[in-house]
Amino acid sequence: MKAKHQRLTLAIIAVVAVIGAGFLALIGLRDNAALFRTPTEIAAEPVPPGQSIRLGGMVADGSIVQQADGVTIDFIVEDGEAQVPVRFSGITPDLFQENSGVVAEGAFDARGTFIATNILAKHDENYMPPPMEGMETAGNDG
């Protein structure tokens, strides 16, 4: 390293590193970012099985069916236009009920059922998605 140009060399290396980081990030994002889809969008443009997406909509009224093992549920996510059957194994989050908003992470299986690996609620102090606010008093008969 020529003494006179050390600062310049470092600056160039830094710029190259940042550009490299940008490329790495873009490649990673192309492969790993999950699209957000509503049932209507899925009906219009089916998502291939195995591709991970986020499915957002409302849990259809009366659609939650508990399976025999006691930990798997089937339900339908709808958005007023289209419906998607969903299966989830696990403990549903605190704010999960029929007629309320849900975001499910997962992928479709070969038969067109959405296998959710995660059902979401965030922990931002300001975040309370209004579709879910209705659940705060669920269970009270007015």
Added chain:
Amino acid sequence: MKHWIIWTPLALFIGFLALAASGLIVPRDTTIESQMIGQPVPEFALAPALPGKPGLTNADLATGQPRLLNVFASWCVPCIAEAPQLMQLRRAGVQIDAIAIRDRPADIAQFLARHGDPYRSVGADNDSRVQLSLGSSGVPETFVVDGDGVIRHQHIGDIRPEDVPAILAALEDAQ
């Protein structure tokens, strides 16, 4: 050579700002506008949500005069924020009906006593069924319904003072 490198951090930062500004200016509206705009209010009949005030049916909304339909709940904080604006609209002569979502009579009475009562009627929607049929997904939301009972405008979120002119304009349009 060295010159432009010195300015790259600032350039990157400006790129970030452009992105952030676009995120702020184009509000990232995953807000689902009701499909019901331009449609007649769907049929419903809600029992009174609290004693001393009538309940609400869709027929009550087609009175020949445009009116507001406010979807609220006593447990909802933004509903408190919009209460003064609703009172202001009421004083301006606007008729307001309300649907209370998953609420208790005592809580609603307390809410109205504390924050003002602009409502002609309050229907109790204990399972959010009517709310959903209106295409509303949260509280508070406010619909402008014209004289024929057709939904003309939807306001999502609390009505802030700066929103009042838009609401009045929508009511004017619905004449």
Added chain:
Amino acid sequence: MIAEAGLAALWLAAALCGLQLWFGVAAIRNGRDDLGAAIRPVAIIQGLLAMIAFGLLVWLFLRTDLSVELVARNSHAAKPMLYKFAGTWGNHEGSMLLWVMILAVAGALVAIFERRLRKDTLIATLAAQAAIGIGFYAFLLFSSNPFARLSPAPAEGQGLNPLLQDPGLAFHPPTLYFGYAGLSVAFSFAVGALITRDVGTVFARAMRPWVLGSWIFLTLGITAGSYWAYYELGWGGWWFWDPVENASLMPWLAATALLHSVTVLATRDSLRAWTIMLAVIAFSMSMVGTFLVRSGILTSVHAFAVDPQRGTFILGLLILYIGGALALFALRIGTVREGKQFQLISREGALVANNLLLIVILCIVLLGTLYPLVTEALGYSVSVGPPYFNTVAGPLALILITIMALGPLMRWRRDKWRNLVSRISLPVLAAALALAALVFIVSPIGILPMLGLVLASGVAIASFAPLWKRNLRRTPMFTFGMVFAHFGIAVALAGMAFESAFTEEVLVASLPGETHAVGPYEVTFNGAEPIAGPNWTAIEGRLTASRGGGTPVVLQPQARMFSSPETETSEAAILTSWNGQLYTVLGNSDGDGRWQLRLWFKPFVTLIWLGGMLIALGGLLAMVGRVRRERRTMERELYA
């Protein structure tokens, strides 16, 4: 009257902050030394007034004074005292006031304790700190007055989000704010030094304790935040790559880079421009993080509670401060003389590599966090989660940690590969042994956890290498600090790798009386009972866990329902043993007497947070060591 007094104190503090800025500018530009001399007391009084304003708000919360809008919206008489206290900053206005207070106090501390810096540089630094402060004062006073009255006063308050009713909340935001405030001071030092072109070792030594302190708090904040998410959300995970978490990680990455480059500058007088740049980046990351979380442009589906006005305001401040600093950097840095040179194979070289990798990882996290915003602008929506961050940032982090282990084994200025090879033989041996153990004894595991475990064993040994053949009693405290912090990284890395490679999970619907095996434990479900707390009711599961026929331990996971506002949360019950944690969550009843249970055994998961604490402890040792040495040299100079 308390609220009015608080508001008055806040206005006065804001006025003094304006004065501080004006004095600074007048002293630097017009040579008004009289005003320059007054800047220290002004900064100190401003800090005091901000403390008074904040103290009064705390008092209002403790008394649950419902005539104050902020209290009415966020507190409730039935709330336990601790959460009334913490509720002060569990909301937007209160947290902004806390932030302004910490900012002002940091400025006051600089004014009190900083003695070595050139006078004009100190004045410029304090002016820069005032410039940061004044923006936030304006924001508080004009758009988020925490002392606004509510008339008529409601009979009862609205409560606090129950997810936040937790000791974690009480101390998490302040911890991060202390960290951010430290970075703001580093930023002010950098701006001050740019203005007076006084970048050198004295400047670096003045800045270093602030960077160290801020880094300690950020480390603690991230560690605590991670543990909080782990036990409070009931999902069994310790890091979700959520925008809120990334917002705290990004300043930490930048502060880590800054911490190391400021050391190079203080010790060797190299990396002048680079250090200034990093100080600007570190503070901008804390602002960007706050902006992303507060503006709500990243979080939500359709959030009513988030106020775009706040986002716009923070964005405005970002433009002003960061844009201004970067422009100042571009204009001035050419006139700052270049620091000392060094060879590629040297400790400086390793630290530069470490800095570059940290910045690359920072870029990757930042881009991943911002990507949803980019696609939003393009018209579609995506979410970026662990698959992206783990695959892209993970391998880079492993390389970074390798360099971290090598750096302290190299000499300053120039070194030879040959010497390095002899010094790393023992750590490499440890890593090879770990690799052999994993390949031949344990069942196959993922590549990333495996590399993690191998690397952790090597780094654990290597981190102690700087102490070999040294007289430990004469070894300076900050060297121990470095050893502890680097060892902490190895410990945390081992915890992460163990957790992701060997966690066992059982998910069942259980009848009372049934027993389930998970890891080394036999867990028996004995039923679920309703119970009540101060402002919640809950269904509590009764579990007994025993290990190899040993004494059973009772575990009581709860599904809680809070009364104001009405919300449900899940409280995991966790049993910690020397080799891991049993993590139990109670789910819903199926109506036929069965309850959902989710049981995890997470081997050595506690190492993650233990490592985090070790890192912070290392930082603390380094800071105390540095400050003591500074004081000693100062005294020596005084009596010389």
